[in-house]
Amino acid sequence: MMSKIRLMIVDDSLLIRKKIERVHDQEKYHLVGHAMDGGQAVALFNELRPDLVTMDLTMPNIDGIECIDRLMAIDPDVNILVVSALSDEATGITALEKGATGFLMKPFTEDELSEALEIASEELVS
């Protein structure tokens, strides 16, 4: 049996964290933890070493772009799906250049979230 993908959620919004917790496919993903800001995310990532991270960008302490840098330095193989309201092209390009696997713009529907998680974790199941 294939092991589940270890998922970590990083978002300062309770509403968004709850939505991702509820919508992710529990047959495919194992939710290992969530963080409410960038600093907490780095500490938790070091401890939990998830395969896939959903990453907000506008957060207190350490923002999402800086957080991607730090997570990639710890584990360059981690897959990061950015989930953000920042909709300008430059931010999306920067996130991808830093190592993000995909970008889902807020607001999003449940179907859009499921599809984005699926795409962001494609290489983890192949």
Added chain:
Amino acid sequence: MIENNLSVFIDCITRYFEHLPNKNIDVGTPYLVDETDEIEGDYTGVIAISGSYNGNCYFSAPRGLITDVITNSGESETSEEMVLDTVGEIANTLSGNARKNLGAEFIISVPKVFNGTGAAQLASVEEQHTYAIPIRWKNHEALLGVRLD
């Protein structure tokens, strides 16, 4: 400056509600906020704008609208923490989406949220050249306020 960009924020708020199961939103005519006007929503989320613009963006709504957004998002928890979080997340989403048109130098802060009559705390928002965009969704009325210098 803001007069030229009101349509950007109207598009953002329309798009936000179009992502909920109950998509029908009426957007009213924007108006310049008078300094004697009070922010009447039960809950208000405020985003500070810096970079290429200086100002604020706020979303102010009654509790009923916020709890309906939460339940329309599929969540059942409507605690005070969740309501405050949601009004902040709406303000964050609307201002973040505006960057599609206003660019990456339109820098937004994390949200500050208020409940009750936060008007006094928001005086700095109202005192200056702020436009309010009224909306009606599911029989609730709310305001998106924008000041850009």
